[in-house]
Amino acid sequence: MIVSMLYKLTRKLLSLPSVLLRSDAAKDAELLVLRHQNAVLRRQLAVPVRYEADDRFWFAALSGLIPRRRWHEAFPVTPGTLLGWHRRFVAAKWDYSARRRTGRPPTDAALKKLVLRLASENPRWGHRRIQGELARLGHRIAASTVWEILHAAGVDPAPRRSGPTWREFLTAQAEGILAVDFFHIDTALGRRLYALTFLEHCTRRLHITGVTANPTRQWTLQQARNLTAGLGMRMESLRFLLRDRDGKYGTAFDAVFEAEELDVIKSAARAPRMNAHCERIIGSIRREALDHVLILNEAHARQVLAAYQQHHNEHRPHQARNQIPPNAHEQPTATNIGTRRLLRTRILGGLINEYRYAA
Template sequence: MGLPPDPPPAASPREVPPGELAALGIKVAASTVWKIPREHGIPPAPKRQSTTWADFLRSQAAALLACDLFETRTPTGARMYVFAVIEHSTRRIRILGATAHPTAEWIVPLGRNLVMDLEDAGSNARFLTRDRDAKCTAAFDALPADAGLKVVTTGIRMPRMNSLMERWIQTCRRELLDRTLIRNQSHLLYALREFETFYNEHRPHRTLKQAAPLRALPEPISVPAHIGHMEVPRRDRLGGTLREYRHAA
């Protein structure tokens, strides 16, 4: 007769999955669960149930507005400040005002104008994101709150929480302010109004599949031969800084 087979080796607690240990009545600390995969070179599992901030912004775009106050300078070094608001879903921009001396008293009427404009446009926005600028006081926050908008302040040194507004400011600088010599406040307001109209009514947006916030795309041309007979005049704004292309009337 042969010798009986050797019993299987006993597994140490370190070789048993944590879930199985719990079934055996062995309580495992969270630090132990974290330590074992690390020692074996196993990376953490992805957070499958988590939602990133970018995912949240995309899913809630129709209810979100964002605002910010940013700075520009004239050739003489004078500082000018611009206050603007953008809609997440449509990318429509509203430039509310510009001044050389931004104060809390100056911003409050701009908030009132914003609320009236949103009401006239039938906006469904429910949240307004802003940074922690001290110029946006409780008096400013009360205006959108009365209109059903909840003001959400960004975290400290977390510009990505207001990323869409920051991206628009970058676009405004690159396409307008960095290419224009701004003389004074009235000239700045004029240039910004021209850019606002261009941005909302003409400039193609990749996120909108090349449409503009206030301009839907036309029906595609179904006959290729018609493309060769198109007349497309160009309209220059601000001396050619901004260019628009349209069908001839």
């Protein structure tokens, strides 16, 4: 558009009376000099002359002031070439290809990210189900576009996507899962003790049922009986017992929970991630208590673990429960810091601190 306007303006300026009022003799002499210079230069060049865009511009603009029959004398190009340049300038005025984009508009990056999020969080949703959910959210997008986004990201169609991971399975079934695992404690004199811990996935409630130096099947069976009796009515909400393949459990241990209508799920060998929540709580027990205390004997180990269990269940906040302790049901109400006194309770000789506002 700008080139076309400049071309028209140049044509007008070249036809001004100031140019035309010059004497014919002076103009003819100047033309003869320019023609002779052009002929000399063309004789000395061994390769064809290449003209830039501005050269073509001026030749095409000046062509309107010279009769067409004399173009072969005035211009160093053929008339067909000159006319082609002129047609190109005129065509540029009506060429809108640079001002429009053909095809569908590109899909917004945020919408692509939302499509992939819905696909990852809902592995059973196909591209049409995702399109429907997007429409409900106010995003109008074709089902074929959703399919293209999923295909480009390497996401398989819904029936052939990979099944839920252990993390997804444990999260979905958290309300009904009870996990169990052993962990060891080395005393100050090098004696090894074993503790049996149970964890309710939904509430993150911790149960350390016993400590012994000789964890036999009979001892483990008794711990299972003690736990089921202590849970009472809460056993009705549990549906699965998750444990590893340690030989200290045995069929009698499983029978205690099967009598309570729980399905026993055994993790694969050497796959601690299948019991990730229990492994995590054991790690917390070590980092927050056992790694900082010299355990003397079984009685001392029971005392330390009982104190930690009470702290864990009554006071310690948990991310999975929105920073609420396992035995609490709601967040405490906010209070003005300057109006109440903060009290500190020392657990295990100050190894762990609990904070509460004075009543």
